[in-house]
Amino acid sequence: KFAMVAPDVQIDDGKGTILISSEEGETEANNHRKLSDFGIRNGTRLQADDFLQDYTLLINVLHSEDLEKDVEFEVVGDTPERIGPKPPEQTSRNISNGSDDGAQPSTSTGNQQ
Numbered sequence: 001k002f003a004m005v006a007p008d009v010q011i012d013d014g015k016g017t018i019l020i021s022s023e024e025g026e027t028e029a030n031n032h033r034k035l036s037d038f039g040i041r042n043g044t045r046l047q048a049d050d051f052l053q054d055y056t057l058l059i060n061v062l063h064s065e066d067l068e069k070d071v072e073f074e075v076v077g078d079t080p081e082r083i084g085p086k087p088p089e090q091t092s093r094n095i096s097n098g099s100d101d102g103a104q105p106s107t108s109t110g111n112q113q
Contacts (some may be wrong), residue, residue, distance in 0.1 A: 001075050002057060004050040011038065012045040012058065035061070058060070
């Protein structure tokens with residue numbers, strides 16, 4: 001849902017309990033566990049970081065009995081305009097004479113013989 005490439009997800013409780021790690025194999029034992037096994041309940045806050053894409057999400061878990069049939073979860077709230085990696089910043093280059101090495105065009109007016 002969030003287009004994360006290599007997320008690290010931890011409970012935002014000051015203890016640093018890691019639920020999902022971007023390090024392969026580090027948290028595979030958690031895959032079969034339920035959120036309630038970690039003490040995650042209505043109102044728990046999670047922090048998801050994706051260092052490869054340089055963004056962090058704060059997730060507030062809210063329990064609801066009103067979801068449609070076969071819907072396990074729903075993402076609601078304020079979301080960024082565009083989720084995913086930030087586009088590279090444009091750098092301006094001053095190109096003279098078809099070269100970007102900083103060379104300036106010749107201003108010589110001398111007579112050639």
